Amino acid sequence: MDRLPMVFSREHVKEISSSILNLSSPGLWSKIVNFRRKDTEFCEYVKRFIEGHFFSLLMISTISSNALCMVLETYYEIKSNMFLMFEVVEVIFTSIYWFEFYIKLYVDPIGYWKNGYNLLNVVILIIISVPFYMWKLYGRHYQYLNIGEGIQSLRILKLIPYSRGIRTLITALGQTIYTVASVMTLLFLLMFIFAILGFCLFGSSDGGDVNNWGNLAAAFFTLFSLTTVDGWTDLQQDLDEREFTLSRAFTIFFILLGSFVFLSMFVGVMIIHTEDSIKKFEKELANERHIAVLQEKQNILRKQQAEVNRLMQKGKKSEFQTFSELVEGFKKTLRHTDPMVLEDFCTTLPFIDIYLSTLDNQDNTIVKHFLQREKLLEPSQENETREMMEVD
Numbered sequence: 001m002d003r004l005p006m007v008f009s010r011e012h013v014k015e016i017s018s019s020i021l022n023l024s025s026p027g028l029w030s031k032i033v034n035f036r037r038k039d040t041e042f043c044e045y046v047k048r049f050i051e052g053h054f055f056s057l058l059m060i061s062t063i064s065s066n067a068l069c070m071v072l073e074t075y076y077e078i079k080s081n082m083f084l085m086f087e088v089v090e091v092i093f094t095s096i097y098w099f100e101f102y103i104k105l106y107v108d109p110i111g112y113w114k115n116g117y118n119l120l121n122v123v124i125l126i127i128i129s130v131p132f133y134m135w136k137l138y139g140r141h142y143q144y145l146n147i148g149e150g151i152q153s154l155r156i157l158k159l160i161p162y163s164r165g166i167r168t169l170i171t172a173l174g175q176t177i178y179t180v181a182s183v184m185t186l187l188f189l190l191m192f193i194f195a196i197l198g199f200c201l202f203g204s205s206d207g208g209d210v211n212n213w214g215n216l217a218a219a220f221f222t223l224f225s226l227t228t229v230d231g232w233t234d235l236q237q238d239l240d241e242r243e244f245t246l247s248r249a250f251t252i253f254f255i256l257l258g259s260f261v262f263l264s265m266f267v268g269v270m271i272i273h274t275e276d277s278i279k280k281f282e283k284e285l286a287n288e289r290h291i292a293v294l295q296e297k298q299n300i301l302r303k304q305q306a307e308v309n310r311l312m313q314k315g316k317k318s319e320f321q322t323f324s325e326l327v328e329g330f331k332k333t334l335r336h337t338d339p340m341v342l343e344d345f346c347t348t349l350p351f352i353d354i355y356l357s358t359l360d361n362q363d364n365t366i367v368k369h370f371l372q373r374e375k376l377l378e379p380s381q382e383n384e385t386r387e388m389m390e391v392d
Contacts, residue, residue, distance in 0.1 A: 047107045056162050059100060063158050066093045070153060094128055097158070101125060117161040124158055127151055164281065172270075172277035179269045187262045191227070194254050195219035202244055209238050226251065227258040 037043060049055055069089055073079045079086065101121060105112050112118050131148040138145070160166050195216055203213035212222045212235060226232050232251065239247035 043107055046103055050104060050107060059096075060159065060162050062093060062096050063156065065089075067156050069093075070155075097125060097128065117167075120157060120160070124154055127154055168277050168281040169274065172274040175277070176269055176273045179273075180266065183262060183266050183269065187227070187258065190254075190257060190262065191220060191223045194223055194250075198222070198250065201246060201250065202239060202242075207242055209242060212238065223254065223258070226254055227263065229255060229259050 069086060072082075073086060104118065131145060131152070134142055134145050134148050160170065196219075198213050198219050199216060201213075202209050203215070203219065205214075208214070211218065213219050222235060225235065232255065236247065236251050239251075
């Protein structure tokens with residue numbers, strides 16, 4: 001009787017383990033990837049809402065208002081007098097942030113996690129929840145609660161996805177990572193060499209500058225001050241007071257290499273990549289404007305072609321007796337504010353038909369005027385011949 005539960009439990013464990021293996025099978029993963037949702041129309045509506053200007057304006061206003069509230073909370077009197085209002089506003093801000101997370105996750109549950117800015121949004125949501133759970137678990141007087149409240153300033157980073165200019169600068173920073181890492185590695189090697197050299201020259205316990213060069217960590221910190229050229233005269237004065245003969249040559253040589261060469265190289269790399277990113281950003285904006293103009297032209301052409309086709313069909317049904325009536329009817333369909341696109345419109349068949357008909361009408365008018373002129377000239381010529389004969 002005692003073995004039966006053991007046998008049953010082992011079989012049960014085997015069934016559970018097999019089900020877990022089936023969850024990780026390629027067939028189930030292919031079903032998840034190839035899953036087609038049924039609420040496509042509502043999903044497209046929500047997607048257009050997220051990509052619209054109203055949602056962007058809502059999020060930018062919310063984040064900016066939240067940043068303003070965090071600034072006001074730094075004043076003790078304002079925070080104590082308006083404590084209840086800040087608590088209510090905090091709940092509203094947090095609700096809007098979670099609403100943004102859920103609707104974006106609803107639109108694209110899998111692709112949401114492939115976007116770096118969405119991952120940043122998730123991290124910020126976790127940071128927002130940190131003070132609440134610290135207060136619930138350890139109480140309001142927890143010693144590290146102020147750290148959780150301090151890192152709430154990272155909420156302002158939620159503005160990044162809604163600003164193309166900031167995203168361009170971040171892209172430029174991302175492109176400079178490898179180059180900057182190479183420059184920083186070279187600077188570290190240079191500082192390591194000079195730190196060992198400075199320790200050997202100036203860090204001896206017998207009359208040396210132990211505070212600045214007494215160990216490798218102090219030497220690195222001193223060299224960092226020399227790299228930024230911050231207080232280097234005081235450091236050099238300490239060495240001069242101890243009468244180190246090579247100290248000035250050591251300091252000048254390191255400042256030339258560390259500050260003038262490597263820091264200038266670092267700044268130059270950042271400027272070059274930033275300019276490239278700005279040029280790409282301007283090119284993208286120009287392409288978007290060009291596409292918008294082309295779409296507007298296409299809409300205008302479709303409207304004009306539809307009007308011409310409609311008028312041509314009316315002309316075939318004998319609603320217009322003459323070509324002039326057709327032209328007048330087309331003029332009535334136009335308004336003073338309607339733009340005309342003649343670059344592509346002239347190549348359409350209806351326009352060519354109207355243009356050729358206009359030329360025929362013009363030729364007929366010219367011929368009629370010429371014939372009328374000849375008829376008027378014939379009587380005058382006969383009168384002249386008669387007068388000449390009478391004179392003779």
